[in-house]
Amino acid sequence: MLANLSEKLQKALGLFRNRGRLSEADVKKGLREVKLALLEADVNYLVVKDFISRLEQRCVGSDVLTSLTPGQQVIKIVRDELTDLLGGQWQSLSIAERGLSVYMMVGLQGSGKTTTTVKLAGYLAGQGKKPLVSSLDYQRPGAREQLAQFAQGAGIDCHNPEGEDVIAGAKQVTAAARAGYDCLVLDTAGRLHVDDELMDELDQVRQAVHPTEAILVLDSMTGQDAVNVAEVFAKRSLVDSIILTKLDSDTRGGAALSVRSITGCPVKFIGTGEKQDKLEKFHPDRMASQILGFGDVLTLVEKAEASFDRGQARELEQKLRRQQFTLEDFRQQLRQFDKLGSMEQVLSMLPGGAKLDGLDFDQRELARYDAIISSMTPGERTNPQIINGSRRKRIAAGSGTSLQQVNKLLKQFSAMQKMLRQLDGKALKKGKTPFPFKI
Amino acid sequence: MQLSERITAGLAKTRNKLQMLLKSSQGGNLQEQLEEVLLLADVGPKTTTEIIEKISAAGQLDMEMLRDQLVATLSRHQPPILKGPVILVGPNGSGKTTTVAKLGHLLSRQGKKVFVIGADTFRAAADSQLEKWCKRLELNHFIGSRGADPASVVYDGLQSTAARQADVVLCDTAGRLQSNVNLMRELEKIVRVARKCWDGNITVLMVLDGGTGQSALEQVKIYRQFVCPEGLIVTKLDGTAKGGVVVALAAELGMPVCYLGVGEGADDLVPFDPEIFVNSILKEG
Ligand SMILES: Nc1nc2c(ncn2[C@@H]2O[C@H](COP(=O)(O)OP(=O)(O)OP(=O)(O)O)[C@@H](O)[C@H]2O)c(=O)[nH]1
Ligand SMILES: Nc1nc2c(ncn2[C@@H]2O[C@H](COP(=O)(O)OP(=O)(O)OP(=O)(O)O)[C@@H](O)[C@H]2O)c(=O)[nH]1
Ligand SMILES: [Mg+2]
Ligand SMILES: [Mg+2]
Numbered sequence: 001m002l003a004n005l006s007e008k009l010q011k012a013l014g015l016f017r018n019r020g021r022l023s024e025a026d027v028k029k030g031l032r033e034v035k036l037a038l039l040e041a042d043v044n045y046l047v048v049k050d051f052i053s054r055l056e057q058r059c060v061g062s063d064v065l066t067s068l069t070p071g072q073q074v075i076k077i078v079r080d081e082l083t084d085l086l087g088g089q090w091q092s093l094s095i096a097e098r099g100l101s102v103y104m105m106v107g108l109q110g111s112g113k114t115t116t117t118v119k120l121a122g123y124l125a126g127q128g129k130k131p132l133v134s135s136l137d138y139q140r141p142g143a144r145e146q147l148a149q150f151a152q153g154a155g156i157d158c159h160n161p162e163g164e165d166v167i168a169g170a171k172q173v174t175a176a177a178r179a180g181y182d183c184l185v186l187d188t189a190g191r192l193h194v195d196d197e198l199m200d201e202l203d204q205v206r207q208a209v210h211p212t213e214a215i216l217v218l219d220s221m222t223g224q225d226a227v228n229v230a231e232v233f234a235k236r237s238l239v240d241s242i243i244l245t246k247l248d249s250d251t252r253g254g255a256a257l258s259v260r261s262i263t264g265c266p267v268k269f270i271g272t273g274e275k276q277d278k279l280e281k282f283h284p285d286r287m288a289s290q291i292l293g294f295g296d297v298l299t300l301v302e303k304a305e306a307s308f309d310r311g312q313a314r315e316l317e318q319k320l321r322r323q324q325f326t327l328e329d330f331r332q333q334l335r336q337f338d339k340l341g342s343m344e345q346v347l348s349m350l351p352g353g354a355k356l357d358g359l360d361f362d363q364r365e366l367a368r369y370d371a372i373i374s375s376m377t378p379g380e381r382t383n384p385q386i387i388n389g390s391r392r393k394r395i396a397a398g399s400g401t402s403l404q405q406v407n408k409l410l411k412q413f414s415a416m417q418k419m420l421r422q423l424d425g426k427a428l429k430k431g432k433t434p435f436p437f438k439i
Numbered sequence: 440m441q442l443s444e445r446i447t448a449g450l451a452k453t454r455n456k457l458q459m460l461l462k463s464s465q466g467g468n469l470q471e472q473l474e475e476v477l478l479l480a481d482v483g484p485k486t487t488t489e490i491i492e493k494i495s496a497a498g499q500l501d502m503e504m505l506r507d508q509l510v511a512t513l514s515r516h517q518p519p520i521l522k523g524p525v526i527l528v529g530p531n532g533s534g535k536t537t538t539v540a541k542l543g544h545l546l547s548r549q550g551k552k553v554f555v556i557g558a559d560t561f562r563a564a565a566d567s568q569l570e571k572w573c574k575r576l577e578l579n580h581f582i583g584s585r586g587a588d589p590a591s592v593v594y595d596g597l598q599s600t601a602a603r604q605a606d607v608v609l610c611d612t613a614g615r616l617q618s619n620v621n622l623m624r625e626l627e628k629i630v631r632v633a634r635k636c637w638d639g640n641i642t643v644l645m646v647l648d649g650g651t652g653q654s655a656l657e658q659v660k661i662y663r664q665f666v667c668p669e670g671l672i673v674t675k676l677d678g679t680a681k682g683g684v685v686v687a688l689a690a691e692l693g694m695p696v697c698y699l700g701v702g703e704g705a706d707d708l709v710p711f712d713p714e715i716f717v718n719s720i721l722k723e724g
Contacts, residue, residue: 039484042652045475109675109703110532110648139703141575142568149563149585192678219532223481223652225680246531249616249654274531274562 005254006291008037013078016071027059027074034078042254044227047085047261055081079288085257086284091266093123094240096212101129101183102174104209106202106238107217108229109140109190112245112271114147116217117187119271119279120243121156124183132181133158134173136166136205137189147187154276157181170205186211193232202238213240218255220244220270226255227262234263244282245271256287327381330413331373368401372409375399384410470495473505480683480720483653486690506717512689513713518670518697519642521546524597524608524633528626528666529646530658531614534674534700536565538646539611540572541700541708542672546607547578554605556596557582558589558629559613569611576705579605589613589625590632597636617661627665643668644697650680659688674700677707681720 012033016022031052038048055078058064064073095101103120105113114135121131133151135158137143144160151158159176161169170186177184186209191198206214216239218226233239242263244256247270260267272278373381375398380387387395387410396406470491477487490512494504525542527535536559543553555573559565560583573580579601583592593610602608612629615622633641645668647655662668673682676699688694696711 036484039478040653042481042654045478108650108678110534112532140568141571142564145567146562146564153563192675194678219648219650221530221648221652221654222650223680223684224479225481225650225678228679229650246616249530249618249658254652 005041016074022070044258083288087260090283101212103185104211104214111219113217131183135187139189214238230259241268243269248272371399480681482683483687486687509717516695518695524641526610533648535646543578551606554608555580556610558592560587561613617658623665630666649676649682655684670697672698677701
């Protein structure tokens with residue numbers, strides 16, 4: 001996710017890293033690269049311009065350049081500003097103090113409203129709520145059927161109002177929901193922000209149902225136009241929060257950086273796939289870290305917590321702390337790895353991000369690694385240093401791989417150990433129990 | 440409404456904070472202003488820089504030169520002529536299903552015999568969405584039901600007498616992101632099966648949402664590796680998105696545009712005209 005931006009920005013910031021001295025010209029040059037990286041990532045041009053000029057002021061104006069570690073300071077400023085742009089910490093979904101919480105999904109055509117309606121209801125159900133979904137889309141052929149079918153597959157109740165009138169339908173279904181549910185997620189037809197008639201209709205729906213939150217559903221692949229859209233919806237009080245979809249497209253997603261700074265509304269969730277469970281909380285601060293290559297260890301720890309056995313995790317945590325992580329543990333973890341997501345996703349969350357040279361995994365290699373480790377003796381697994389040339393040959397032959405592949409694995413394992421040592425147990429200690437994945 | 444009017448109407452921009460930002464940022468030199476126009480239209484930094492450099496090198500940097508350069512870039516490659524099976528592919532929600540309907544309508548009004556195959560067997564109610572369109576527009580169709588194997592649906596559809604007798608067979612597929620290798624392989628198979636059925640004489644068109652930014656480049660590159668689309672249909676240009684990324688797609692990948700989608704109605708599909716399109720990009724606001 002955002003891998004591209006991350007890579008480019010890190011390259012740009014590389015110009016600052018470990019620099020003892022920086023001139024004003026150096027800063028300008030570095031910031032120009034930052035600017036290009038942001039533009040290529042579809043961050044809005046005007047937002048970029050504003051952002052860069054703020055950076056420039058802070059970097060050049062103060063005593064940053066004359067400090068002992070100007071490079072580090074510049075990077076810190078970029079990180080702060082980026083976090084600021086993205087919007088700090090995750091903000092949770094508002095819940096009505098009493099009675100029914102109503103969420104109204106709005107947005108352009110095809111942005112993912114119907115799909116996200118059910119996903120959000122699923123999230124609410126996971127929070128112990130009893131959600132109902134309902135479609136007010138009389139426009140797109142098959143829209144209501146789509147919601148009903150998708151909801152049914154996800155085990156979410158769906159009640160589509162009778163008749164053909166959007167406002168009457170909205171009232172009808174809100175009344176119906178009060179009877180047996182505590183939240184209602186309303187799907188609406190896609191519409192252009194410049195279509196005044198249809199935008200007025202949304203205003204009327206809003207006034208009829210008094211949503212706890214109106215949620216703008218926005219395609220994350222959107223380019224410069226994202227801010228135009230977000231702003232018009234926001235002006236009409238139709239955006240309390242934002243959900244960005246299709247982040248599994250895994251390229252740019254600069255819209256995430258633009259919309260919040262233009263509208264001031266938080267991005268609360270992101271969609272990362274077509275299926276029901278592909279909705280994640282959006283943590284701006286973690287995202288900023290991830291983009292800049294500081295890693296997103298917290299998300300990784302949470303994911304790992306969700307997918308691993310606790311006892312096993314604790315054991316592994318102990319080993320990690322004592323730095324006794326062996327190839328045997330590595331093999332165990334490889335076997336559990338699927339649950340965490342692709343290797344690439346996991347790597348992108350680690351400090352150093354996409355740039356871990358020598359650690360460029362390929363999912364298909366997992367099986368090969370398993371075979372290689374399985375061909376080692378227990379002694380070799382705990383003590384890889386003893387694996388000399390002839391042992392390597394034997395292992396390669398035993399696992400049906402090549403000497404190079406065995407070497408590569410050993411090299412990666414040692415890189416991994418080194419990285420673990422650098423993680424200095426901070427994430428481990430912070431109450432977040434384990435750090436139980438294999439790397 | 441003519442396309443130019445439609446686009447112009449769609450481009451009637453809202454007065455907002457952005458406009459203020461824009462105003463305050465103007466006053467830079469001409470080069471910066473032209474860059475700004477292109478960047479805000481999603482042409483992207485790389486192609487923008489190249490185009491500006493090219494016209495600067497030719498000596499004269501102004502709006503007219505820019506216009507000519509853009510039109511030339513977009514006219515370089517001819518879009519394919521539609522005949523036999525035409526498979527519409529693209530990312531989720533870009534407008535494939537609606538475009539199948541609109542294109543079917545357009546071609547049958549031109550007197551062509553059109554047949555529609557629905558091979559999105561994945562998304563909820565994809566079948567009924569397309570079926571409703573086909574019934575409304577009186578298009579002959581064969582639509583696979585949810586859960587069926589999409590390649591088999593295409594095969595069965597293409598084997599039918601109705602398909603054999605049609606001038607154009609339009610085929611809808613499920614949306615998929617280029618990052619999902621399994622789904623891209625599935626698409627590759629669908630296209631391969633169709634090729635076999637028709638002695639290789641098929642056309643793949645990619646449907647892109649006009650609001651898409653620079654991700655379109657990566658998308659088209661990867662789609663090309665799997666199914667070789669020969670042209671683009673760019674949708675939703677009735678909003679404020681300018682679709683400028685097609686300039687980058689033409690410049691970098693030689694990808695031509697065939698049609699533009701300018702609304703949700705059956706008639707809202709128009710053949711691509713580089714000049715009108717460029718005018719809409721360069722228009723203020
Ligand atoms: N890959 C991926 N696809 C998504 C995601 N969210 C939605 N989609 C897909 O995007 C397409 C459009 O989604 P819909 O939910 O129908 O969008 P919509 O906003 O309701 O569309 P309209 O009602 O026509 O305006 C479908 O193919 C969805 O499966 C996501 O996070 N990732
Ligand atoms: N304003 C506007 N809306 C469009 C245009 N083309 C399609 N749409 C709308 O965009 C939404 C998505 O269109 P679909 O045809 O369902 O998109 P799709 O690519 O088939 O979607 P998936 O099959 O889910 O991937 C629908 O609400 C369409 O009515 C267009 O040119 N302009
Ligand atoms: Mg919908
Ligand atoms: Mg479709």
